[in-house]
Amino acid sequence: MSAALPLLQVSGLRKAFGGVQAVDGVDFALAPGEMLALIGPNGAGKSTTFNMVGGQLRPDAGAIRLAGVDIAGLPPRAIWRQGVGRTFQIAETFASLTVVENVQMALLSADRRLFSFWPRAQDHRRADALALLAQVGMQAQAQRPCSTLAYGDVKRVELAMALAHAPRLLLMDEPTAGMAPAERLALMALTRQLARERAMGVLFTEHSMDVVFAHADRVMVLARGRLLAQGTPQAIRDNAQVQQVYLGSGSMSGTAPAPVGMA
Template identity: 75%
Template sequence: MSLLQVENISKSFGGVKAVQSVSFALQPGELLALIGPNGAGKSTTFNMVGGQLAPDSGQVLLNGKNITGLPPRAIWRLGVGRTFQIAQTFASLTVIENVQMALLSADRMIFHWWPRAASHRRDHALALLSQVNMQAQAYRSCSDLAYGDVKRVELAMALAHDPQLLLMDEPTAGMAPGERVALMELTRRIAQERRMGVLFTEHSMDVVFGQADRVAVLVRGKLLAEGTPQTIRDDARVQQAYLGTGLVLEKHDLPSP
């Protein structure tokens, strides 16, 4: 059984068919990149998986359980984490306090945090920060961090409730090339160690072809192609779909097989 099974989901906004009968699956420990030109339906598909949007038809299954149309909070409780294009952290809190806040939420204590947040599961928070190589900066304010480090803190927060599936919305947006690769290499290692599936959208093709196990390509709301990075790299339909979009798919700019 797949960790995530998306079956023929569709979504329209008025007369615009944003997503049309899209299907794909994700296995434990696997990274699946969802890519496509602007307006391809990536965000709509991503948000139907995460519960921000309900599909008009089709279904989303998590470990065989139908989660179609459930609100994001309910999906989160079932073991789905998420990071965002713009990192969602508390700039006024320290690094460890950010993770402790995520742990309080995971423990359903978010409305009781004031008297106990500073001591809540400190060892667990430090262990999560160690996983993302941020333990040494645990007591720095998030407002003082470089953006790449903020993204690592957000990743630690997303791991606080031990998710089976992690949704990453353009995780490397705004990052320098070296930071992009480092973040996704870290994510890949954690996913393999935890047997956690990762579904991510991304515009940086070096990240997609360098880190994803499989790639799904959307064009005009339909699934155009799906397969390994090598298969997608060599697909003439994918090359044609990206011409003129500003996204680079030329072979000399992509990692070698």
């Protein structure tokens, strides 16, 4: 971690649902260009933490500072305007539109023109959309409808859409869910490259330990709403407490089972 101001600084984050303390005093930081994985067993508080950073949930207490500005409690759209992009566990694209039109729609939104004059997506910043598709390896398929793509390619289109407003921070919720092993490693290698090139911080949740250990710069592990450990992938792999937490819920060298209930 650089001595400079972190891109993202989370401190004292708390959230309860009824009598259940889902997140209890979580602190962490993320530097520009860094890939930070958020992992933990079922019920650890991963999704709750992740959704508080993205604005889907309002914290009960704590601060979430993006480049020094507290964004805790802001709605998702306001957080997006602050320079936070997001991809979802189930990729969200417009199936009836072409690949390039999907990215053009994202550019229209970034330019605050999505609902002005009802513009045609195909006429808006086409060259910029194609450039984004080139960055994710999808330019050759620009004219194909998204409905005809393989799922791994849909995830690449979603990534291009998330990059349309040049985010400083990218949130990726289970980015490789539903993908074959080769596809998921390729997607995260691409994300890592883009993070470095753009000095873009990436916070991601992930159940595939092969992805986490291959591509995260640092890993933080939650258990029962609290931060159990954080460090390099190797330090986390060797951590006795982390190994104990994962016994019975997934291997630290493979893919954990799909989560159930509150995460």
